[in-house]
Amino acid sequence: MQYNLSRLKGRWTHLSRIEGGIGFRGPGEKQIEIDRRRINDRITHLKSKLEGIEQISKTKRKSRKDIFSVSLVGYTNAGKSTVLNRLTSSHLYTADQLFATLETITRSKTLETKERIVISDTIGFIRKIPPYLIASFHATLQEVIEADLLLHVVDISHHKLFEYMDTVSQTLKEIQADHQEMILVFNKIDLLPRNQYMFMKKKLRIDYPDSPFVSARTGENFDDIENAISKKLAHSKKNIILKIPNQEQKFISYLFDNAEIIEKRYNNDSVRLRIKIPLQKYKQNYILFRKYEIRNKSVAKRKPKRK
Numbered sequence: 001m002q003y004n005l006s007r008l009k010g011r012w013t014h015l016s017r018i019e020g021g022i023g024f025r026g027p028g029e030k031q032i033e034i035d036r037r038r039i040n041d042r043i044t045h046l047k048s049k050l051e052g053i054e055q056i057s058k059t060k061r062k063s064r065k066d067i068f069s070v071s072l073v074g075y076t077n078a079g080k081s082t083v084l085n086r087l088t089s090s091h092l093y094t095a096d097q098l099f100a101t102l103e104t105i106t107r108s109k110t111l112e113t114k115e116r117i118v119i120s121d122t123i124g125f126i127r128k129i130p131p132y133l134i135a136s137f138h139a140t141l142q143e144v145i146e147a148d149l150l151l152h153v154v155d156i157s158h159h160k161l162f163e164y165m166d167t168v169s170q171t172l173k174e175i176q177a178d179h180q181e182m183i184l185v186f187n188k189i190d191l192l193p194r195n196q197y198m199f200m201k202k203k204l205r206i207d208y209p210d211s212p213f214v215s216a217r218t219g220e221n222f223d224d225i226e227n228a229i230s231k232k233l234a235h236s237k238k239n240i241i242l243k244i245p246n247q248e249q250k251f252i253s254y255l256f257d258n259a260e261i262i263e264k265r266y267n268n269d270s271v272r273l274r275i276k277i278p279l280q281k282y283k284q285n286y287i288l289f290r291k292y293e294i295r296n297k298s299v300a301k302r303k304p305k306r307k
């Protein structure tokens with residue numbers, strides 16, 4: 001709509017040739033104004049709808065806070081939705097077109113290890129996403145920012161794969177989602193002739209030794225994705241804030257021995273800690289953690305987010 005708005009001028013030139021007299025407007029100009037108003041109304045309507053979507057997805061994310069979350073990212077048409085379909089045996093819309101996916105879809109999956117995770121599909125990235133599009137896709141991108149793990153799906157058969165990989169990394173940096181754990185998944189291996197596939201694999205293995213090479217179409221090597229996720233899950237860490245009374249000395253010293261302390265602040269009768277703790281250890285002491293965990297509050301006041 002924003003794009004249409006900026007292109008309105010040239011649209012009614014055939015009518016503009018009919019001149020309006022002094023103080024009157026030609027029919028071309030009038031039509032442009034009507035169109036502009038219509039588009040502006042539509043933009044307002046869509047913006048408020050987007051706010052609604054964002055609110056809903058925020059609530060949903062909150063309710064899944066304790067579940068390990070994986071987000072699929074990648075260049076448009078890389079095969080993200082197809083990968084998700086196969087991983088979770090679902091039937092999302094996939095198509096050989098750009099931007100087949102326009103909203104976030106989240107599916108849950110139970111791994112062989114019996115752990116439940118959620119996996120979200122997202123819109124594809126492209127080179128130079130215009131800023132107003134980033135705003136529209138904020139809800140989707142928020143999912144990416146908050147994910148515990150990113151699966152970066154790459155179309156290995158595409159001649160521009162390295163350029164596309166760079167674009168995705170760049171976009172992740174721009175939305176400040178480059179701190180997360182990431183697994184690169186090389187997809188569409190069925191499209192490469194065998195010798196070319198072996199050559200690419202050998203080359204890519206140097207930089208990405210743990211990456212799965214798969215085909216979402218045939219399902220080849222799909223177990224490798226699940227194994228890679230399980231591995232990351234086993235080593236993943238939870239970022240939490242705790243307020244612990246001083247008498248819990250044993251628990252406090254346990255944390256100093258087992259967690260990475262990011263911030264600490266001593267009060268009269270308690271200590272507030274922001275820590276990173278391996279998920280396994282968090283689970284082992286789940287009751288104590290839940291008892292003292294502070295949700296959605298930061299130890300130090302954060303700088304207000306720039307809009």
Ligand SMILES: Nc1nc2c(ncn2[C@@H]2O[C@H](COP(=O)(O)OP(=O)(O)OP(=O)(O)O)[C@@H](O)[C@H]2O)c(=O)[nH]1
Binds near residue numbers: 101
């Ligand atoms: N041959 C082959 N085709 C695949 C494979 N994975 C996906 N495709 C096809 O590639 C096209 C794009 O797949 P999608 O899953 O829609 O891609 P996407 O990354 O979700 O795309 P956007 O939502 O547009 O960003 C579809 O036609 C899929 O059938 C694969 O492993 N092999």
Ligand SMILES: [Mg+2]
Binds near residue numbers: 080081082100
């Ligand atoms: Mg898709």
